[in-house]
Ligand SMILES: NC(=O)C1=CN([C@@H]2O[C@H](COP(=O)(O)OP(=O)(O)OC[C@H]3O[C@@H](n4cnc5c(N)ncnc54)[C@H](OP(=O)(O)O)[C@@H]3O)[C@@H](O)[C@H]2O)C=CC1
């Protein structure tokens with residue numbers, strides 16, 4: 001399986017190159033940076049700090065189209081849309097970690113999955129995906145007596161809020177309790193907000209320093225609290241998940257999958 005990494009100079013891009021180079025069963029076929037990047041022509045392995053790989057950075061997918069089978073995309077929602085179109089047009093598979101997609105962008109992603117294999121997950125760490133599974137049981141067992149809040153902390157550079165993981169945590173809990181997240185979500189609170197309503201799911205966002213990614217789901221009632229927390233301390237945990245997904249996609253031609261599929265947690 002030949003893998004291409006787009007957004008190669010980004011925080012995740014460099015970590016993904018490192019993870020691909022360290023993994024067995026996949027090879028780095030191409031690495032793509034911004035079309036105006038001064039890095040074009042430099043070696044992808046040297047950029048990622050893993051030594052020369054003989055793969056020169058290019059400025060477009062077109063320039064890499066004969067060199068890969070699956071694209072890994074941790075970029076921006078706008079670029080992800082273009083990447084999906086390219087992958088459909090050229091029969092490439094795609095692994096997407098980009099978060100912050102709006103409803104129209106998500107609908108486009110789903111439509112593309114009818115034409116090629118798409119793996120999309122807001123968090124590719126094994127730990128977070130186990131938390132999704134555990135949360136179903138916790139939410140169903142505790143039920144509507146417990147107030148539910150999702151709290152996330154990320155580095156100062158993160159541009160979307162709440163994080164994609166926080167939103168998915170909220171969806172998992174809402175689904176387990178038969179609620180519609182679009183109706184019960186409350187994002188941040190300020191001023192004379194009045195007492196909390198029983199079925200709302202609150203989201204709080206913290207942005208500070210270099211935090212890789214912390215998520216907590218808090219269930220609180222009279223007399224006790226349950227907190228389920230995941231803390232990522234290295235981006236490599238996400239990158240390893242994405243590389244694992246590339247290998248898993250080898251047997252798939254079309255369809256929309258996520259890490260629950262890759263980890264056999266459905
Ligand atoms: N699913 C998961 O497990 C995880 C998801 N993420 C998500 O991944 C995404 C990226 O995060 P992060 O790596 O921190 O962000 P960065 O900003 O560090 O990286 C994004 C990269 O995309 C590049 N890019 C943007 N537009 C273009 C373009 N038109 N052509 C080529 N390259 C482009 C940027 O290049 P330039 O700066 O030159 O514009 C940059 O290098 C976010 O949505 C984040 O939430 C992050 C971690 C884990």
Ligand SMILES: O=C(O)C1=N[C@H](C(=O)O)C[C@H](O)C1
Nearest residue numbers: 099122123158163164165213
């Ligand atoms: O932008 C990040 O850094 C991260 N984004 C993902 C998200 O939005 O959930 C996953 C991870 O927490 C890191």
